[in-house]
Amino acid sequence: MNSWLQDRRKSFATARASSVGAMGSSSNTTEQPSTSRKGTQRNGKKKTALHETNKRKGKRPSANARREQEEARLNRLQLEHTDDSDYDDSFRYDDEEEEVVDDSENDGESSSMVDDETGSIEIDTTEDDDDVESVYTTITVETTRTKENENRKPLGPFSSYFNKDKKETSTQIIVHPADPVTDLQLAVNDITKLSICMKNVHIDHDVASHFLKLMRGDGRSWEAIAVDILRQKARWQSIVLEECTSQNDAANIQSDNNEDYLDLLLAHIFAVDQCAYLHLSNFRWTMHTAWTMQAIMFSKSLSKLQLDLIDLTSSISMLRRGLQDNESLTCLITSRCGLEDDALSELLGHLPLQLEELRIFGNKCRSKGLSALTEILSNGDARLQLLDISYQHVGPNEEFDVQFLAASIRKNTTLKSLDLDNDSLDDGHLTHLVAALTKNRTLEELMLNHNKITGTGVAMLASKFGEMKGLKKISMYSNVFDAAITNTAAGAAASSKNTRLSTTSNEN
Numbered sequence: 168m169n170s171w172l173q174d175r176r177k178s179f180a181t182a183r184a185s186s187v188g189a190m191g192s193s194s195n196t197t198e199q200p201s202t203s204r205k206g207t208q209r210n211g212k213k214k215t216a217l218h219e220t221n222k223r224k225g226k227r228p229s230a231n232a233r234r235e236q237e238e239a240r241l242n243r244l245q246l247e248h249t250d251d252s253d254y255d256d257s258f259r260y261d262d263e264e265e266e267v268v269d270d271s272e273n274d275g276e277s278s279s280m281v282d283d284e285t286g287s288i289e290i291d292t293t294e295d296d297d298d299v300e301s302v303y304t305t306i307t308v309e310t311t312r313t314k315e316n317e318n319r320k321p322l323g324p325f326s327s328y329f330n331k332d333k334k335e336t337s338t339q340i341i342v343h344p345a346d347p348v349t350d351l352q353l354a355v356n357d358i359t360k361l362s363i364c365m366k367n368v369h370i371d372h373d374v375a376s377h378f379l380k381l382m383r384g385d386g387r388s389w390e391a392i393a394v395d396i397l398r399q400k401a402r403w404q405s406i407v408l409e410e411c412t413s414q415n416d417a418a419n420i421q422s423d424n425n426e427d428y429l430d431l432l433l434a435h436i437f438a439v440d441q442c443a444y445l446h447l448s449n450f451r452w453t454m455h456t457a458w459t460m461q462a463i464m465f466s467k468s469l470s471k472l473q474l475d476l477i478d479l480t481s482s483i484s485m486l487r488r489g490l491q492d493n494e495s496l497t498c499l500i501t502s503r504c505g506l507e508d509d510a511l512s513e514l515l516g517h518l519p520l521q522l523e524e525l526r527i528f529g530n531k532c533r534s535k536g537l538s539a540l541t542e543i544l545s546n547g548d549a550r551l552q553l554l555d556i557s558y559q560h561v562g563p564n565e566e567f568d569v570q571f572l573a574a575s576i577r578k579n580t581t582l583k584s585l586d587l588d589n590d591s592l593d594d595g596h597l598t599h600l601v602a603a604l605t606k607n608r609t610l611e612e613l614m615l616n617h618n619k620i621t622g623t624g625v626a627m628l629a630s631k632f633g634e635m636k637g638l639k640k641i642s643m644y645s646n647v648f649d650a651a652i653t654n655t656a657a658g659a660a661a662s663s664k665n666t667r668l669s670t671t672s673n674e675n
Contacts (some may be wrong), residue, residue: 198648229602290463306632312616312644318612338404340381344368355386358394362405368414375428379435379455382406382442401468404590405444406436412450430459448475457482464492466562471498471524479504483514483595491517503529508536515539520548527557534567537572544582552581557588557614573599577606585610589617594624605634615643622648 238309340354342365351374353358363381368374380386382403384395395402413429429450436442437459460482463469479501490496496519507515511527512535518525525543527536540556543549561567567590576582587600597620604610624647630643 188236202237280362280580305565306635306638307584308628308641309640309642309644313376331378332606337502338362339364340369342366344379347374348377351496355381356391358391362407363403364405364407364409365411366407366409368411370411370428370432372428375431378432382435383439383514401443402441403443405446406442406447407448408432408450409446409448411449426551427455430455433459434462437466437469440466443468444471444473444474445469446473447471447477450475452477452482453480454482461485461489467495469493469495471500472496473498473500473502474504475500475502477504480510481505484508485518487514490514493519493520494521496522498524500524501525502526502529506530506532508533512539515543518543520546521550523550524553526553526586527622528555528557528559528588530559532556532559532567534568537567537569541571541575544572544579550581553584553586554582555586557586557590561591567596569596570599573603576600576603576610580609581606582610584612584614587618592618592620594621594627596647597624601631603629604638608635608637611639613638613641615641616645617645618643620646620648624648 168318179443187630260526330613340350340357340363342350342363344367347365347368363378365378367645370378384392384402389408406427410427413427430453433447433456436445482505491501499522501514506527508531511530511532515527516539517535532540536556540554543551544554559567569590569592576585592615599617600613608613620643625643
């Protein structure tokens, strides 16, 4: 037995010696294919790894030595950077504008940027270090109308969804007027669909029946029901009814004996209460519709209501009764609804306090409506953040007095955006607004496009830029000032303390 073990050991030693010799001979050649993958390359890797490990263990520096090496490396990099002759601490490089701005002679003051594409004025204002309320802000003044800064109205986001070429992966259920019943039936168990859009659809008994089944969830599979439960929010993100007609519309009958299916749909939308955004546009609004809309007071899921191109004059009393008791609505849009000053005063005087966005563009707001808005902005419990009172059809001999509205903005702490486009505002109105902005700290955006502001008003506005702490953007293209007067205003603002102003004009 012992002789057998000795023979085995000798054979293993001989095999190992031959493999080591083969490794040595292969290292002296330029290219040598490996003949023993398991014995040669694998053992070589083990030896190399073991050698490197022993080397690291024997020469690992201490913590102090590593710290000194790192400091020496940083010092070397700093010396290499400062040796560059183009390096100067008095300059900083702005990546967005791709230009070098000299700040060496403007300590404690502001710098300005010029945007050649949008024709805008950008002012950076920096207060002195001794000021406790020292801030650094950028005010952009748009003086040229472009495609990028044009505020396009109306705000309905669903006009493009009715395109037949839209991909099937859309979350919108597009109900076409050619075959609305089929479109509604195909979406019953499609859990990816979150919105219903109907345009130019004649609503008869069959369409109304399938619409209500889809909205309520009748006939859904248990998987679709489970998904809705897990969502823990309103089933439908939006329901859009645009230019739809019902049976009474087609026959021009307003008798109580005939069912109006459009009003029936609205009644069930509020009853089911599974819609977050309801958009009604350009259809016949009857007294029955107004009575139906009063059910909005019971809604707990509806957060946005948009009414476009609907005559609400005769039913504003019933609409405001439903709105004033609602506790979920945060956005109200009543655009181009033919509302006169008295109707707007009644509506605006009974809005819910939780409202954050209010848009009434395209109506006829005057002194009574502005007075109601003043009370909203002066109410400490109101949460209004966006106010749009643009395009109020102010005639040549009419007055759109914003003096009291501007006074309420002084102490307001919630409003962030104010839209006064196309309201026939002149330099006198601008004076009241500027006086309010020097005291307000929360308003960030002011839109004064398509008004009657001259170069004198621009110069006055530019002289007060340093006192406006919260304002970030002023849009005032399509006014009556010209480029020469605007540049004069820029020079006047540049000479004021802590303000530098640059202008550019875009002739495109």
